[in-house]
Amino acid sequence: MSGPxxxxxxxxxxxxxxxxxxxxDGTLVPDAEYEADLKKDDLLEIYRSMVLARRADSEATxxxxxxxxxxxxxxxxxxxxxxxxxxxxxEGDWIFPSYRxxxxxxxxxxxxxxxxxxxxxxxxxxxxxxxxxxxxxLSVPIATQCxxxxxxxxxxxxxxxxxVALGCFGDGATSEGDFHEGxxxxxxxxxxxxxxxxxxxxxxxxxxxxxTAAPTLAVRALGYGFPGVRVDGNDVLACYAVAKEAVRRAxxxxxxxxxxxxxxxxxxxSTADDVTRYRSDExxxxxxxxxxxxxxxxxxxxxxILTDEFKEAVEAEAKELSAHIRAEMVGAAPRPxxxxxxxxxxxxxxxxxxEEWLLHEELAxxxxxx
Amino acid sequence: MPAVTMAAALNEALRYSMREDPHVVVLGExxxxxxxxxxxxxxxxxxxxxxxxxxxxLAESGIVGCAIGMAMYGLRPVCEMQFDGFTYPAFExxxxxxxxxxxxxxxxxxxxxxxxIPYGGGIGAVEHHSESLEAYFTHTAGLKVxxxxxxxxxxxxxxRSIQDPDPVIFLEPKRRYWIREDxxxxxxxxxxxxxxxxxxGTDVTLITYGPSVRTCEEACEEAAADGVTIELIxxxxxIPLDLETIMTSVKKTGRAVVVHEAQVTSGFGGEIAARIMxxxxxxxxxxxxxxxGFDIPYPPAKLEDVHLPDVDRVLDAVDKVLNY
Numbered sequence: 001m002s003g004p005x006x007x008x009x010x011x012x013x014x015x016x017x018x019x020x021x022x023x024x025d026g027t028l029v030p031d032a033e034y035e036a037d038l039k040k041d042d043l044l045e046i047y048r049s050m051v052l053a054r055r056a057d058s059e060a061t062x063x064x065x066x067x068x069x070x071x072x073x074x075x076x077x078x079x080x081x082x083x084x085x086x087x088x089x090x091e092g093d094w095i096f097p098s099y100r101x102x103x104x105x106x107x108x109x110x111x112x113x114x115x116x117x118x119x120x121x122x123x124x125x126x127x128x129x130x131x132x133x134x135x136x137x138l139s140v141p142i143a144t145q146c147x148x149x150x151x152x153x154x155x156x157x158x159x160x161x162x163x164v165a166l167g168c169f170g171d172g173a174t175s176e177g178d179f180h181e182g183x184x185x186x187x188x189x190x191x192x193x194x195x196x197x198x199x200x201x202x203x204x205x206x207x208x209x210x211x212t213a214a215p216t217l218a219v220r221a222l223g224y225g226f227p228g229v230r231v232d233g234n235d236v237l238a239c240y241a242v243a244k245e246a247v248r249r250a251x252x253x254x255x256x257x258x259x260x261x262x263x264x265x266x267x268x269x270s271t272a273d274d275v276t277r278y279r280s281d282e283x284x285x286x287x288x289x290x291x292x293x294x295x296x297x298x299x300x301x302x303x304x305i306l307t308d309e310f311k312e313a314v315e316a317e318a319k320e321l322s323a324h325i326r327a328e329m330v331g332a333a334p335r336p337x338x339x340x341x342x343x344x345x346x347x348x349x350x351x352x353x354x355e356e357w358l359l360h361e362e363l364a365x366x367x368x369x370x
Numbered sequence: 371m372p373a374v375t376m377a378a379a380l381n382e383a384l385r386y387s388m389r390e391d392p393h394v395v396v397l398g399e400x401x402x403x404x405x406x407x408x409x410x411x412x413x414x415x416x417x418x419x420x421x422x423x424x425x426x427x428l429a430e431s432g433i434v435g436c437a438i439g440m441a442m443y444g445l446r447p448v449c450e451m452q453f454d455g456f457t458y459p460a461f462e463x464x465x466x467x468x469x470x471x472x473x474x475x476x477x478x479x480x481x482x483x484x485x486x487i488p489y490g491g492g493i494g495a496v497e498h499h500s501e502s503l504e505a506y507f508t509h510t511a512g513l514k515v516x517x518x519x520x521x522x523x524x525x526x527x528x529x530r531s532i533q534d535p536d537p538v539i540f541l542e543p544k545r546r547y548w549i550r551e552d553x554x555x556x557x558x559x560x561x562x563x564x565x566x567x568x569x570x571g572t573d574v575t576l577i578t579y580g581p582s583v584r585t586c587e588e589a590c591e592e593a594a595a596d597g598v599t600i601e602l603i604x605x606x607x608x609i610p611l612d613l614e615t616i617m618t619s620v621k622k623t624g625r626a627v628v629v630h631e632a633q634v635t636s637g638f639g640g641e642i643a644a645r646i647m648x649x650x651x652x653x654x655x656x657x658x659x660x661x662x663g664f665d666i667p668y669p670p671a672k673l674e675d676v677h678l679p680d681v682d683r684v685l686d687a688v689d690k691v692l693n694y
Contacts, residue, residue, distance in 0.1 A: 094442075096439075123474075123476065124470070124473070124474045125470075125471075125474030125475065126474075127476070129475070129478045129479075130442070130475060130478065130479050131478065136442065137471070137474050137475060137479075139467075141462060141466045141467075144435060144462060144463060144466065144467060146435075147431065147432060147434075147435025147436055147438065147439060147463065148435060148436075148438050148439035148442060148467070149439060150432075150435070150436050150439060151436030151437060151438055151439020151440040151441075151443070151447075152439035152440065152442055152443045153439070154424075154436060154439070154440060155439065155440040155443035155444070155445050156443060158395070158421045158422075158445075159443070163443075165439070177431060177459070178431055178432075178435060178462075178463075181427070181429045181431055181432035181435065182432070182435065184427055184429070184432065185426065185427060185429070185432050185436050188426075188427055339476070342477065343472055343473045343475075343476050343477040344472065344473050344511050344512050345472065345512070345514070345536050345610075346480055346534075346535040346536050349563070349609070349610035349611070350610065350611075350614075351610070351611065351613070
């Protein structure tokens with residue numbers, strides 16, 4: 001007998017196709033169902049966002065190596081997945097990041113310095129105003145932000161608003177309970193949520209094959225009653241097109257979508273990690289050849305959209321951004337210690353006030369001793 | 371005035387808050403049509419509809435995690451945990467996100483989420499339904515921890531908790547859900563962070579909260595018959611803690627006993643005893659004595675009476691500090 005018995009849902013019947021619009025050589029793949037209907041200015045803005053993100057990311061890695069950051073979690077290789085997806089959102093939509101979404105943060109006009117202060121140890125979560133940028137604080141506990149995105153989306157739905165929530169996480173997160181609960185809650189309310197799984201192949205050192213026996217991560221959406229889709233995460237046009245469809249569905253009241261963007265984390269999980277212990281040079285070389293920025297650049301050049309002039313202007317802007325990050329981070333002063341007490345509650349309790357005073361006396365004593 | 375149960379007072383507090391503020395929503399397991407397993411959300415669905423009374427999937431982390439996202443949107447979610455022992459799946463969301471977001475966002479984003487938890491023993495329940503979990507939350511900076519002991523306090527403390535800008539763990543003493551009080555339910559009463567003196571006295575200060583207040587009131591009656599006057603303090607909120615009321619009383623009596631159902635080791639009573647000792651050691655005529663449950667997993671129903679602090683155990687402690 002071929003195929004599953006009647007009444008059986010069988011993993012072998014799950015589509016594993018990945019949506020791709022740009023070949024690695026930068027030529028466009030015609031697609032009847034997915035289209036990146038982007039104008040020239042949009043395409044250039046996407047290019048700019050990816051280049052700036054890469055520069056900010058490499059500057060951050062360098063700063064960590066020089067001891068200016070305690071740790072950093074590089075996004076090198078994941079620029080297309082982040083920029084393409086976030087570009088499909090409206091300004092008023094919210095992003096619920098993990099800790100690797102600096103490319104999206106830049107698109108939301110967050111100063112990368114305000115992110116890197118988290119990695120430097122200046123302040124937890126980041127230094128920006130989540131409401132101003134519609135960008136939640138970084139979420140370090142894995143998959144927990146899936147629920148924040150779901151709750152936000154449910155609230156928007158109850159409110160009759162057209163706001164969409166984008167929840168970002170990695171392949172490892174799909175093993176956590178909060179991934180399940182987040183997708184399940186969002187599904188039950190048909191909430192306007194897009195779940196973006198950047199499948200970068202490894203959760204620190206454990207490959208995705210050890211996270212799940214499911215044939216894909218996208219298929220897990222079926223268990224929650226909404227669509228899942230796999231996209232080439234190094235193809236920024238495909239990421240945009242797939243996200244645009246998911247955002248449209250969400251905004252029109254048709255509920256969530258799970259996007260699995262197949263990509264690769266070319267750097268370490270964090271700067272404290274040693275990639276040579278778990279992955280090969282060949283694997284890295286394979287993915288380097290699929291570089292998302294190189295691919296998109298070729299396309300833009302083939303289409304004669306990207307001029308030398310624009311390229312140089314973006315390069316100059318990237319250099320400036322890099323210099324800004326360096327100038328702000330090197331030797332940045334810690335926050336005044338009284339702030340540790342200031343924000344714990346809307347009003348500090350009597351006990352907190354006392355502790356603040358004790359610390360103040362302790363520090364004054366130290367100064368006197370010096 | 372009508373006799374109101376604590377359960378009815380809590381129900382009315384939710385109704386009052388939802389009428390006052392359209393941003394208030396209630397979510398939890400079985401809180402809709404059923405009205406919650408203890409009926410605390412009874413008939414709210416009828417009045418406010420499914421947009422504001424949300425029967426959720428059976429997942430506690432999901433309830434609290436979604437409440438966080440809803441609060442970020444601008445709502446004021448009131449979550450119901452069905453029982454104390456089922457709160458634990460939500461622990462990460464509470465400790466890592468809910469408690470910390472105000473601080474992490476540098477005060478820019480407060481999360482006004484209330485988590486209602488029926489807690490404590492004394493109802494002959496099956497396992498995981500009688501836990502005293504307050505110390506997990508008092509040990510977590512960023513949370514307020516509130517627990518009423520009477521119907522009138524249940525009403526005003528819950529109303530105030532829902533209005534509070536900070537996240538509040540609202541612990542409901544389930545064995546006292548059915549105690550009655552002749553009261554008019556009005557949003558008055560003391561603010562969160564103020565203890566109340568349930569009974570004035572000069573010989574010993576008895577400090578307690580939640581379900582143990584009633585036990586201690588009985589102990590006060592018995593002691594009074596023996597000529598001992600006890601000052602009974604109902605903390606009402608553990609965080610913030612009303613040290614002033616505690617210290618003023620201890621200065622007067624020189625003796626203190628702390629009572630709670632939770633096991634003594636690392637219990638909140640230890641915190642109070644230490645505060646008293648640090649703040650005013652010389653006022654003390656005797657060491658502060660803690661009365662609580664034993665350091666055991668909560669016992670099976672047929673043995674819970676020997677575990678829970680009763681009037682005799684409280685009075686033994688009172689004798690101990692008086693005869694030191």
